[in-house]
Amino acid sequence: xxxxxxxxxxxxxxxxxxxxxxxxxxxxxxxxxxxxxxxxxxxxxxxxxxxxxxxxxxxxxxxxxxxxxxxxxxxxxxxxxxxxxxxxxxxxxxxxxxxxxxxxxxxxxxxxxxxxxxxxxxxxxxxxxxxxxxxxxxxxxxxxxxxxxxxxxxxxxxxxxxxxxxxxxxxxxxxxxxxxxxxxxxxxxxxxxxxxxxxxxxxxxxxxxxxxxxxxxxxxxxxxxxxxxxxxxxxxxxxxxxxxxxxxxxxxxxxxxxxxxxxxxxxxxxxxxxxxxxxxxxxxxxxxxxxxxxxxxxxxxxxxxxxxxxxxxxxxxxxxxxxxxxxxxxxxxxxxxxxxxxxxxxxxxxxxxxxxxxxxxxxxxxxxxxxxxxx
Amino acid sequence: xxxxxxxxxxxxxxxxxxxxxxxxxxxxxxxxxxxxxxxxxxxxxxxxxxxxxxxxxxxxxxxxxxxxxxxxxxxxxxxxxxxxxxxxxxxxxxxxxxxxxxxxxxxxxxxxxxxxxxxxxxxxxxxxxxxxxxxxxxxxxxxxxxxxxxxxxxxxxxxxxxxxxxxxxxxxxxxxxxxxxxxxxxxxxxxxxxxxxxxxxxxxxxxxxxxxxxxxxxxxxxxxxxxxxxxxxxxxxxxxxxxxxxxxxxxxxxxxxxxxxxxxxxxxxxxxxxxxxxxxxxxxxxxxxxxxxxxxxxxxxxxxxxxxxxxxxxxxxxxxxxxxxxxxxxxxxxxxxxxxxxxxxxxxxxxxxxxxxxxxxxxxxxxxxxxxxxx
Numbered sequence: 001x002x003x004x005x006x007x008x009x010x011x012x013x014x015x016x017x018x019x020x021x022x023x024x025x026x027x028x029x030x031x032x033x034x035x036x037x038x039x040x041x042x043x044x045x046x047x048x049x050x051x052x053x054x055x056x057x058x059x060x061x062x063x064x065x066x067x068x069x070x071x072x073x074x075x076x077x078x079x080x081x082x083x084x085x086x087x088x089x090x091x092x093x094x095x096x097x098x099x100x101x102x103x104x105x106x107x108x109x110x111x112x113x114x115x116x117x118x119x120x121x122x123x124x125x126x127x128x129x130x131x132x133x134x135x136x137x138x139x140x141x142x143x144x145x146x147x148x149x150x151x152x153x154x155x156x157x158x159x160x161x162x163x164x165x166x167x168x169x170x171x172x173x174x175x176x177x178x179x180x181x182x183x184x185x186x187x188x189x190x191x192x193x194x195x196x197x198x199x200x201x202x203x204x205x206x207x208x209x210x211x212x213x214x215x216x217x218x219x220x221x222x223x224x225x226x227x228x229x230x231x232x233x234x235x236x237x238x239x240x241x242x243x244x245x246x247x248x249x250x251x252x253x254x255x256x257x258x259x260x261x262x263x264x265x266x267x268x269x270x271x272x273x274x275x276x277x278x279x280x281x282x283x284x285x286x287x288x289x290x291x292x293x294x295x296x297x298x299x300x301x302x303x304x305x306x307x308x309x310x311x312x313x314x315x316x317x318x319x320x321x322x323x324x325x326x327x328x329x330x331x332x333x334x335x336x337x338x339x340x341x342x343x344x345x346x347x348x349x350x351x352x353x354x355x356x357x358x359x360x361x362x363x364x365x366x367x368x369x370x371x372x373x374x375x
Numbered sequence: 376x377x378x379x380x381x382x383x384x385x386x387x388x389x390x391x392x393x394x395x396x397x398x399x400x401x402x403x404x405x406x407x408x409x410x411x412x413x414x415x416x417x418x419x420x421x422x423x424x425x426x427x428x429x430x431x432x433x434x435x436x437x438x439x440x441x442x443x444x445x446x447x448x449x450x451x452x453x454x455x456x457x458x459x460x461x462x463x464x465x466x467x468x469x470x471x472x473x474x475x476x477x478x479x480x481x482x483x484x485x486x487x488x489x490x491x492x493x494x495x496x497x498x499x500x501x502x503x504x505x506x507x508x509x510x511x512x513x514x515x516x517x518x519x520x521x522x523x524x525x526x527x528x529x530x531x532x533x534x535x536x537x538x539x540x541x542x543x544x545x546x547x548x549x550x551x552x553x554x555x556x557x558x559x560x561x562x563x564x565x566x567x568x569x570x571x572x573x574x575x576x577x578x579x580x581x582x583x584x585x586x587x588x589x590x591x592x593x594x595x596x597x598x599x600x601x602x603x604x605x606x607x608x609x610x611x612x613x614x615x616x617x618x619x620x621x622x623x624x625x626x627x628x629x630x631x632x633x634x635x636x637x638x639x640x641x642x643x644x645x646x647x648x649x650x651x652x653x654x655x656x657x658x659x660x661x662x663x664x665x666x667x668x669x670x671x672x673x674x675x676x677x678x679x680x681x682x683x684x685x686x687x688x689x690x691x692x693x694x695x696x697x698x699x700x701x702x703x704x705x706x707x708x709x710x711x712x713x714x715x716x717x718x719x720x721x722x723x724x725x726x727x728x729x730x731x732x733x734x735x736x737x738x739x740x741x742x743x744x745x746x747x748x749x750x
Contacts, residue, residue, distance in 0.1 A: 043493070046420045049502070051494035055741035058608045065627045067606035068742070069455055072445040072674065074427040080444050080638040084459065091466010119419070124386065127424070155523035208484035234434045240434075252440045366430035367443070 001206035004323030074120030078330025079360030079369030120363035148294030166317020173323030202323035229259035248366035271305030376581035415452030421423030449495030454703025454735030454744030495738035525670030541692020548698030577698035603635035621739035
């Protein structure tokens with residue numbers, strides 16, 4: 001992956017090429033070994049006036065004429081690109097495929113970025129009337145606090161934890177720790193969510209090489225295995241859902257993924273979950289079955305999910321600290337799990353990690369992908 | 376499919392729901408029988424401020440929580456959505472999948488639509504400097520005329536033929552015939568391409584149901600079979616290609632498709648090809664191996680490819696007369712072939728059609744899909 005951050009001097013195609021080349025080098029293969037490409041990108045059209053991102057990425061990587069397909073599901077675009085690559089190999093269409101994700105978000109004014117991201121929610125029923133993503137997740141946070149007694153301090157602790165991890169990640173946008181006081185003193189964006197509860201605007205790209213079992217064994221002695229791939233949908237708008245305190249699509253996808261992998265949440269050694277806002281991480285912890293419903297905040301209070309805990313969450317720094325180049329995030333999660341499961345995660349290494357989960361959310365939860373990897 | 380045209384009173388979700396419901400009814404199944412959705416859409420973000428089109432379509436059709444994935448490859452988005460649906464069934468992931476395509480293009484000013492469509496070309500190297508799609512295809516037309524003696528009248532005859540077909544298609548945007556004189560007298564958009572050489576701005580949606588062989592036999596006595604599915608990429612910008620008189624990606628995809636289907640171009644009974652501009656149809660005819668290189672115009676002069684010829688092309692009216700709601704076009708081509716192969720194409724029926732080909736192009740040829748269907 002590229003470092004996540006503000007890359008004023010690099011275009012979307014530069015970032016895609018850089019991540020792709022890094023993946024090819026890491027896998028010790030050549031470009032000509034790759035048979036197809038899937039790439040996640042949310043909104044190249046609105047951010048930089050460029051659609052047709054699959055062909056563009058294949059072009060910039062010199063991979064023509066292989067099939068190159070862009071997949072879009074808002075912030076879950078990367079997770080779905082990974083899943084399509086997986087399905088295409090599992091189904092026998094190809095033996096080696098690159099899955100990538102890229103977003104170039106800083107070439108527009110901040111207000112435009114917020115408006116563009118609003119395209120992930122329901123334009124007719126939500127964003128047209130002024131709702132932004134912080135406000136949608138603020139509604140969920142308010143209800144979670146009302147129903148379960150979750151506190152703003154618990155939300156802030158998620159940010160503190162993820163920044164502690166991101167400080168150890170050379171690819172992270174914000175490589176610095178934050179104190180609880182700093183987070184709590186940051187200004188409200190949409191009450192109860194403060195500036196430091198929110199993931200940032202980011203440029204970046206990530207790519208991974210997927211191969212069939214036979215091919216993987218030929219090119220590496222330590223392949224990372226895909227034990228499960230699941231995806232689910234929910235209504236685009238919040239007002240038609242039965243509950244605001246969790247994401248039904250996460251629960252559906254997680255149930256399928258655990259069944260496929262034949263594991264339980266307790267078997268996980270680490271997880272990368274979609275913390276676009278701190279409340280999103282708490283809901284993910286519950287919807288993934290890691291804690292009981294409504295209890296995630298209390299577990300955070302007890303110091304769980306930190307790097308030295310039983311189940312570290314968002315060792316990369318998460319979307320909050322590592323950054324959130326929308327289409328790339330789902331692939332970055334896979335890259336982070338891969339490094340962790342190989343024992344290559346440096347200062348943020350989870351000792352002896354064997355099983356990891358990646359959870360990628362589109363918009364306010366209308367699309368969710370869950371993948372489980374193992375060494 | 377919906378009628379293609381200007382649907383001021385219908386939103387993108389209305390169009391998607393209408394086409395999806397029509398497909399479910401045609402297949403004599405229920406929504407709950409569908410296990411996954413792939414949907415092609417080029418630029419919902421720029422046309423209507425809405426990304427996350429997969430979840431939106433699943434939502435509007437009441438198909439939650441099935442996996443719903445948007446695929447984008449500019450004007451080939453529909454073809455690629457169909458191909459992903461095919462691969463997911465062929466690979467054993469699902470038994471029944473809906474593939475759709477939708478575009479809502481008329482909610483912006485015409486200039487904005489042209490700019491948005493420019494996102495299918497190379498933003499950094501082409502559209503930033505003022506190139507529009509008519510001008511890019513005009514370059515190709517000029518070179519084809521220079522190298523092979525192709526004439527403006529031959530181009531115009533493609534438009535006349537496609538309008539003659541579209542006049543017989545109740546789903547077409549322009550259900551009227553055009554005389555050669557009318558086409559020739561229309562004003563230049565980008566010389567040598569005239570207004571009536573160009574496909575229009577269109578709202579519309581199309582959907583098809585794909586099923587495994589076993590499932591298809593359960594639900595219908597006359598399934599249409601997918602004999603081949605191929606996809607190829609080329610450079611995004613024209614200036615890096617070896618030739619301007621054809622599309623290498625069409626030739627690559629066509630070669631693979633004919634191999635898969637074990638047929639030759641001469642075995643085709645009809646074809647839907649991507650005539651975004653009349654020159655695009657002539658190049659497609661050559662790149663698909665239907666005529667020798669440079670000879671398509673002369674064959675058109677001889678009256679070939681009309682509805683009563685040996686190999687009718689664009690019986691739907693093509694993009695020119697049926698309309699071109701970008702993401703929906705690739706699926707419309709499949710719908711047209713299906714009706715033709717079933718013998719349900721009404722006044723435009725090709726008698727005894729057994730094998731048909733669909734050719735869908737993204738942008739100026741950076742993505743191409745070719746599918747071959749048979750009864």
